[in-house]
Amino acid sequence: MAAGNMYQFGQDDFFRMVEALTLRVILHDADTKSILWANHAARETLGFTLEELPALKAPDMTRNAEKYRREVGLQWLDEAARTGQSVIEWCYRAKNGNEILSEAIATRVSLETRDVLMVQFRDISAEEALKRELRRSESRLRAFMQDLAEGVIVVDRSGHVAYVSESGCRILGRVESDVLGAEFDRLCEAPLLQVLRDQVAPDVTMRGSFSMRFQVRTAMGELRWHQAVTRYVEIEDDISGYLLLFRDVTAQVGAESMEREREREIEYLARYNAMGEMAMTIAHELSQPLAATRNFIEGASMRLAKNHADPEPIRFGLEAAARQVEHASLIIKSIREYVVKLEQAEVRVDLNDIVHDSAYFISLKCEEADVKLELTLSPEPLPISCEKVLLGQVILNIAFNAIEEMAALPPERRTLRIETCVTGGTGCGGPKAMLMVHDLGRGLPQAASQRIFDGFFSGKPGGNGIGLALCKSIVSRHRGDIWAQNREPFGTSFAFSVPLCGEPAEG
Template structure:
């Protein structure tokens, strides 16, 4: 059996309507107070808006009903007027058809036609003219009303004008039925309606009876008076053009766009039997103000808007108060959370020195709870026993306002009897009324910072000890200031405790530095590096140079770089190392290299001794011959003064020639300090060719020099470059002699042309010979010291030549020349860079000396 619920007893069942109320009450109680306040404020607003919406809908509904009623009335009246006009047209059509039938039966002649037409025009005012036209478009008779102008009247005997009623006439002849037509509207005549009634003679078309109506008269006499009094009635053509009557003027275009505006009530229907070519339209005159013109509507709207505005203002005011209350609660909670989460301990004392407040951090530091601390007076439980007297005196100073702005350091005892260092700051506690109610103290645990400070002090001491023990001078100074930030022991020993030595080293080293106040170069107090990215300066590589300090009598290697000091300022660190012993060693090596170069030139001249002797023998022999000849002829008194002068002139030229040879050789082998100057390339080449030409002529070798035009100058030592060229030309002549080439192939080519080497402009010197070339094993060891391919060679020539070229920042290269697989000679080339500005003469001399040491 199924369990059925017990039947409800009378008086115990709850009403059905009570369930929704109970559910709504329970839902309302579950909402938060803020939500309840919000709903309580929105309910009146919703009620007012619903009331306003109901009023608007009611007015809109009444307006729509009124418009529908007016539309129905317009439609009914327009159809009634259309029926009246239709009946009037049908009556006139029937009368014209009766007249046309009598004309077709030849019962009416033109005079009778005119009489009957006059009767119809007098009886019906809308009739303007009746015309009888035969099949050949000739007007038989025509009667026009007096209101028709003479220019528009038709005369009997005239031919119907083509185009005036041509289409309607032709259509009537084809259909053999009455046809309505509207001639084109013209400004010089009224709008017309034409009726073409066909004439028949024995079943054949015999012409038409043309009746013309005035559309304005048809509208005036055909439309009932009660209709024209209520509406604006007009006749339109099929394109909507106004033919007769008038229309309601258009409203303001801006007002017609408003949503509550309605177009004027109008209705239009075609007029039969004319058809769609003639339309009657009626527009109702505006008789009511509508919804917007109703004063009740505006009164209700104004009251509703005022009530809504007051509710909105009340709701906004209440919301602001709720927001302020929430902000206050949030601020209080935030401050409480901040006090409980901060690591700084906070303690408040009243004016009598009693603890009134401690935060969680203070309790956590000391180990004592808030309940154990609040209300206590001195001595406090976190005071160490050994410091009670000093702490009591300090508390007395605090209560009397004798506080230290920077705070003070004390020892604090935890509840576990352990101690820690703390720094305490005290300030007056001011309430909201501006009155002091006690003292506020903040406490910070500085045990770890003290430990780190001690470690930093020890580290600083170690760092200072290392820098003091360095055998180099270290100094740091900020840009734009005379302050010396750091200087080690050696700097103070050399320059004292001022920035004079620092600035002197910077100036002599040529390091870019900002102008210091008091210096001669300082024009103003503006930092020269202002606006520049300091990260790029501090990350740049350290620059270094070698300078001589006369005050110390020492050569120093100066290194400098920019760094960011501990206070954020851009500073410059200079490290100076004493390199005087090294410079002495370099100078000794350079002098030895110079002696080696001079020895090499002497060796070259020694190897060329026989050639030089032969070269000098020619002018000396010529001088001897000239002198002996002149002596003999003078003794025999066989010489005239002119012959004597000519012989003496030739003797002088030969002596000058010998002197030039000796002077050139002397300047070549003379020992001198390296001296780099802007040198002319053609002059150096000419000197080298003159010296080497002696050896080439002795070995029967022809020299073909080529020097490009307009070559730029180079910064070189011309004697050293001439030594390289002479050595290469001499080696080329020896290679050709050793290869035993025939006289036609014993040539050496010297070429000097500009080149681009690694995108750098250089001058290339090339010596090409037609000798036997270099063996592969000799090519690998070509520049080794004391290696030579000649039995009597010393092996220092090419090594010295390459050292000289490289000391001028050049490069040297050797290669064999081939004709197919056969070696046809060798080419030695070296490149010299073009002249560039030299910053410091001392540096350039030192560089040359270093290059000499390498050689």
């Protein structure tokens, strides 16, 4: 377009354009720095008229503070006049006294008659308040995280630490410069990056958090256990990778190790706790075949000493002795078969089968105390997952206690009944197999049902109370419950329940 046809933009056009702006504009003389004019948006904000503005000085429309004194304002405007533009944070004061924290940009503009400094300012009070709040929040967050029991660490896809919190450094036992940017696997006792990758689903919608434990060696060479809740995060272009919220659980791992050791000791005690009582019963049972064997052998020896001519009585005596020895051997074999698998793991088995295995020893104890034994077992299998010897020990312990309780009572009060059945349902955490042992004894002391499974509580003279505490420990180990209650008009019921497997049992 030819120069002659170009629209000539004059001073009046400039003023009309600035007057229409919503941005607040004040014009200063480039030389004297005095106020010449302000557009409608500036006049409305400050509350001054066009007639009032030229007479105003910096103190008249500026907050009274050291950083906003007149000399500072003049230096800012001088810089704009010299360089063409200058920016400052300035706090204007309106006619009504309201203060307006602003970002002010002074720009040198050449008009037809003079050069002016066009100052555009905008209210940044809300922005500054937000910044202050963010700074306060950041400060508080830093203070909280500094003493937080959990640490935060982000491991990027390449396996390097992209972020670590102050508390994370403290828990790791390292300074930030040692952690930030380091290969995470080098901090861990065993490589962990591949584990993180395997846990993160390719589909973003399927990603969730997961828990993990790992060991880390501190700068001092100490090995520590950490527990972390982990998820994959993508925070715009800033940080992405595996976020671990972790804490030191070394003491907890040590306590768990001690608890496992205690459980092993309890298992050992549980497996052998009733052996003393069982030995008494078995000794009584063995005394008959052993005494008979001795008599038969002594008789045969006497006949041999007298040079008895007929060998038949001698043969009979020796064969009878052999049968008695075989009978004693079968008794010992039964004991050996019951306790031979002392270290077996959990198997699926029918609870009724465990009762049948235990019934032999219970019957021997019942015969000794002249107690009648009744079995009322579920007609359907009760498949459970358990260590057969341990759960069998619970049954023996409860049954032996009941037999001892009734031993001194009248004959009509000496009946022991063992029942099994299914109990519970979907509303009770699923069906369970339940075993009950009923006696006709004197019952539990008042309010004792809440304490009988505590360690060292005993209702027997001279008893140490460890048996029922072991029973509770074993049943709890099998994810079950155990309880006791008095019967009417007399007697006690001991019971425990464990979850059904829902699969065919194997003997």
